[in-house]
Amino acid sequence: MQKNQKRLTEVKGLKCTACKDEAILRIKRHHVAFCQRCFIKFIQKQTIQAIKKYHMFSKKEPVLLAVSGGKDSMALWSVLSELDNQITTIHLDLGIPNFSDQSRQVVQQFAKDKTLPLVVIYLKELLGYTLPELQKKVHRPACSVCGLTKRFLLNHYAYHHHFSVLATGHNLDDEAATLLGNILRWREGYLRHQSPCLPSDYPGLVKKVKPFYTLTDEEILCYVQQMKIPFCDSICPLSQKASSLDFKKALKVIEDQSPGTKHYFLFHYLEKKHDLFPEKQSNVILKNCSWCGMPTTQERCSFCSILERTQSKSQLFIGKDDIEP
Ligand code: AMP
Numbered sequence: 001m002q003k004n005q006k007r008l009t010e011v012k013g014l015k016c017t018a019c020k021d022e023a024i025l026r027i028k029r030h031h032v033a034f035c036q037r038c039f040i041k042f043i044q045k046q047t048i049q050a051i052k053k054y055h056m057f058s059k060k061e062p063v064l065l066a067v068s069g070g071k072d073s074m075a076l077w078s079v080l081s082e083l084d085n086q087i088t089t090i091h092l093d094l095g096i097p098n099f100s101d102q103s104r105q106v107v108q109q110f111a112k113d114k115t116l117p118l119v120v121i122y123l124k125e126l127l128g129y130t131l132p133e134l135q136k137k138v139h140r141p142a143c144s145v146c147g148l149t150k151r152f153l154l155n156h157y158a159y160h161h162h163f164s165v166l167a168t169g170h171n172l173d174d175e176a177a178t179l180l181g182n183i184l185r186w187r188e189g190y191l192r193h194q195s196p197c198l199p200s201d202y203p204g205l206v207k208k209v210k211p212f213y214t215l216t217d218e219e220i221l222c223y224v225q226q227m228k229i230p231f232c233d234s235i236c237p238l239s240q241k242a243s244s245l246d247f248k249k250a251l252k253v254i255e256d257q258s259p260g261t262k263h264y265f266l267f268h269y270l271e272k273k274h275d276l277f278p279e280k281q282s283n284v285i286l287k288n289c290s291w292c293g294m295p296t297t298q299e300r301c302s303f304c305s306i307l308e309r310t311q312s313k314s315q316l317f318i319g320k321d322d323i324e325p
């Protein structure tokens with residue numbers, strides 16, 4: 001609320017760059033200010049341009065959208081549901097106390113109000129464990145188990161239900177923080193792969209797209225407020241110590257001093273990535289996991305290795321024989 005009030009005083013007296021009405025938001029890195037109507041158009045236009053630029057999906061192609069209940073995926077749901085594509089949403093209820101119930105209820109209510117298709121998967125039902133229970137069993141940091149679980153299950157569902165595209169709500173702030181983290185730890189493999197659109201380059205791996213990669217946290221927050229889109233604004237209690245939050249904070253300090261730096265950092269990386277890391281013949285050989293059949297570099301994929309340690313009686317492995325060679 002405070003953040004919003006600060007922004008509103010900052011734009012007091014400013015006119016919309018496009019139509020000269022009273023502005024509600026100033027976007028310093030683009031040197032523009034927008035009224036409510038033009039701002040909503042700006043968000044839609046940025047999303048459509050991102051989809052086109054990276055050939056994320058074509059008109060009418062069905063898309064599976066992962067919705068957490070947070071502002072980004074709720075906003076993306078709203079923007080994508082205006083397009084010609086049929087959008088199916090999927091929500092993973094991870095069973096995190098004081099968080100997962102709220103998130104799921106927001107998503108379910110929105111789907112009901114707008115009569116939009118939604119699939120809800122309960123981790124406890126699927127694996128026999130909630131995320132905190134799973135984490136305790138495997139003794140690994142919560143965010144690492146959570147990220148691995150979400151990546152695996154979302155891709156698994158998309159593949160087995162014949163979606164060629166999986167969209168997520170990752171935005172410019174998320175992508176810049178990820179980039180900073182990968183540079184600080186010099187993770188070359190991750191740097192090579194960081195992109196708003198990861199093509200499907202092996203059977204069983206679905207194309208992953210991030211249509212909001214050009215929009216910031218602040219712009220998306222303003223969009224959901226203007227459109228009155230409900231969202232869950234609690235922070236996951238397991239992510240309090242996540243290093244990505246520190247990278248976001250560090251970038252914010254720099255951005256406040258010199259607006260546009262974050263944008264430049266990410267976009268120029270994406271443009272120069274191919275010069276920095278020329279395409280080389282990949283020496284990674286993927287094969288199918290002996291448990292679940294999904295692509296992996298090892299005998300058993302990382303997710304099944306976790307499940308093996310927990311002795312989960314999951315039914316996930318029924319998909320094993322469905323993967324096309
Ligand atoms: P996060 O990793 O929490 O920053 O979320 C990034 C994106 O992943 C979100 O914008 C969603 O698209 C997706 N996502 C995160 N959590 C869930 C969830 N529990 N269920 C479905 N999608 C999720």
Ligand code: ZN
Pocket residue numbers: 289290291292293294300301302303304305
């Ligand atoms: Zn596996």
